Amino acid sequence: MPLRDEFRSIIDNAVKAIHDRLYFAQYPEHPKAYGDEAPGKALETFNSLLGNKYTDLGQDGAEGWVGEERSPYTGKDLGITYPTFSTETLVSRANAAFKTWKNVSPDDRAEVLVDSLEAIKEYFHLIAQATQHTTGQAYMMSFQASGPHSNDRALEALALGYQELTRFPASLIWEKPMGPTSVILHKQFKPVAKGVGLVIGCSTFPVWNSVPGLYASLITGNPVILKPHPKSVLPIAVVVAEIRKALKAHGYNPDVVQLAVDSSSKLITKELAEHPDVKVIDYTGSSSFGNYIEALPNKVVFTEKAGVNSVILDSVTDLKAVLGNLSFAVSLYSGQMCTAPQNFFIPAGGVQTAEGLVSYEDVVNGFKGAVAGLTSHPKAGPGTLGAIQSDATYERAKNSGKLGGKVLLEGIDIANAEYPEARVYAPSIIEVDAADAAIYEKELFGPIVLIIKTKDTNQSVELAKKMANEHGAITCAAYTTDGAVATHIFEEMESVFTPVSLNLTGNIWVNQHAAFSDFHVTGGNPAGNASFTNPEYVSKRFVWVGHRSVQ
């Protein structure tokens, strides 16, 4: 069946946007775009889910019910439980769904998947509530990151997948002239799906980091088992439920996608990942587990692991604007973003500005003041910081004084007027020397910023490059007014496959990667082997097989 016009235009626009890489959003990021009544209705629904079994998935025959989510805002358990299934049940249901799904045409797959995104759109505010009260993101970030930005990222993967699947003709008559006669063959070109996909979610971005792999696997014909982090299930459960409903409405087996909830005390991730029928794995999380995933034989794996992101300060026009931008970048969701800057390389000789040279000490003091000013602001502080998702991150932040550096700004608990029990923590700023690589070569996930005093910008670049090459990096923010220095930074950082954001000030931060334009993670350094969404991200999920017949 050819794609219906409304779906066709969504796909076509997305494919065009991917190739233009200009600004594009299928799903507007402003909450108001979704109606004035939506937030209230969503809150009602969210409250009705608390303390109950989550039954919206329609996955029958539960072998148990588990749930261990707790709100970083209220400190209370959500009390929602989800059905559990054995690995064998999950894989055998996925295999059953695979039998038909792999033969569904790209057009028909695209239609049901775009349909699911349109359905999910109606639940953005519910997903935002769920995201806020699992990840600790502030409401606006919860809404944007798990709602429109996630849907856009999903659409990006689905549209590029669709384009790659339809890149070569499905069938043709091939005629080779051979002197007076010719050889004629009927040829078919089939993009054959690899097999069962597994998507392993993380606790901080349960939707945004899961849906690209989910939709990339689905559009290419692979059924997906989605294994969320036990502490962040609800946001992605709503998404999975909607995809299952869309599949059912279109007459497909809903087990094309299944939610596989487990508990911290009995994780089933390894069992699933090692199952021989699981052929494609998408993973977001720690480097140690990611390295294990990458080393599994005979699997196609896509990983986003940890990295250490650098800031290189060389010279600026307006130091205040720069430090304002950077103080927001490190405070946003308390550094719990894979794109958050951690290591600030600042030359001992100071930073040249339009008003003259500013000494190293004055730059550092200015930055400290900007962070303290933002985070202590009664409204902007909690709204920017959100809450700390995990006990481990909170402990790490509180103990940052023991890292070995000099504490320039102590991390402190911050009050949230709306949620008195919220676990909110402002970043600590620690000064270390360029020689202290043992401290700054690790990802210190959460609200910890390191200032590294360097000899000069050349050393800053050298160290930022070394960190990216050896420990991975997803972003690098750099500031220079010198064209030659900018070129040097671009060339050195791209040689270790790290994108540079140069001279950002105002309403754009290094942490943000826009769907349809910015590749998220390049896949070229130890921070991960996958990139949202480069062509490989979809093409590795299927195999081109060409049959030939004499007719």
Next chain:
Amino acid sequence: MPLRDEFRSIIDNAVKAIHDRLYFAQYPEHPKAYGDEAPGKALETFNSLLGNKYTDLGQDGAEGWVGEERSPYTGKDLGITYPTFSTETLVSRANAAFKTWKNVSPDDRAEVLVDSLEAIKEYFHLIAQATQHTTGQAYMMSFQASGPHSNDRALEALALGYQELTRFPASLIWEKPMGPTSVILHKQFKPVAKGVGLVIGCSTFPVWNSVPGLYASLITGNPVILKPHPKSVLPIAVVVAEIRKALKAHGYNPDVVQLAVDSSSKLITKELAEHPDVKVIDYTGSSSFGNYIEALPNKVVFTEKAGVNSVILDSVTDLKAVLGNLSFAVSLYSGQMCTAPQNFFIPAGGVQTAEGLVSYEDVVNGFKGAVAGLTSHPKAGPGTLGAIQSDATYERAKNSGKLGGKVLLEGIDIANAEYPEARVYAPSIIEVDAADAAIYEKELFGPIVLIIKTKDTNQSVELAKKMANEHGAITCAAYTTDGAVATHIFEEMESVFTPVSLNLTGNIWVNQHAAFSDFHVTGGNPAGNASFTNPEYVSKRFVWVGHRSVQ
């Protein structure tokens, strides 16, 4: 510099051909297309090379000279020696060339590489002589496989590489509306080359199997060290010499490609492959070494290893035409093609034909007669069989009677009137039972055909699928006049990522894969992880990095 019109049109036509997948050849396959005087001149040049140092590469500072090629036609050493270099010398020269090559634009890279193909074209007959007297291929196959077909495969990889490199805009202004204002960023998208490439050649197809990886790495900005098989150096040495000359003529460092000759007694393949600066490896050869290559950490590898190719005989219209086609397919270059059929699955109940059921025994006898008739023909026999490349293949063929099956047709030495010393051997045909998987699950490289008597076609398909899944397959030839059976075969074989050639008779054989249309090896089963040329084959060689700046 924009691509000059002549190069632009070659690239554009190739890109179109890749996406059309209709018949296309930039380089005509008939020797006559290259002039009547070319063969004689090439023979003269070839003879002048014998017994001498090969100096055409222009790789200075040789640390030694080695050569151990021997003609399977004359039994004599070629006596040509090639310069040798240490791994450190090769890699450091590659690194030096990489510094500039990685920053050469796709247009400029495409121009010099197309130029090199145009130059190589002038040496097709010399390369044919070199191929015949190293691989043992008959002259016509040597000409076509190492000449026009190789150039076409190289152009295919280069054109698809060019397309992927230019798929996204190199730079743009990104503007995101934000209420009354907007955020404006200058973005650059760079396809960043991975690093030094290593291409490891094989003894039987030293050009055809090497140039796709070679050109794919070069167009994507990676310098290449080409490590040929010590017994088949000259054909690819001519190619490398021409690329080096083209690079030099365009003002580039010729070390963008280097030939790395070694000797059987002191192979440097592992040293090169394990060098940390070698990031991309293309390999053709045995499964055991291929598995080692695939397991190397932190490398992008493309392999073509061994497989067991099946023939499934179910029902036919014209049995004689089918057996004629198959007898040629198994005799062509004495089964020394990675695409040659090995395992013939024939139902015990016989094969239905237009003239009624033909018993299993009569089918087998008919096939035996067709093979013996072709190979014993004084002209067609040696012209089809070529000569046996290696001692090991010859020994394996002569000992095929000891495999454990019933010898239906004994392999025999065949005389070649033109070359009395030629090592020519006709295929043996061995009958085994479906239960004898231990015999037929191995690739028996060379002139050995196994007939496997099965219960019925369902069992034939099941076993062919099992072999492809567990041991790899590059081709599957199937014959059926029943549409449902054909669909069953397509679906089962594509589920193990094996292409099916259905009902081939006449002047087209399962062994042949056409550039710009047939994917060679799917990359989906143990026969190899690479496919000439799917998009992955080029896109995995570079990384998209996007930089952003406020301007």
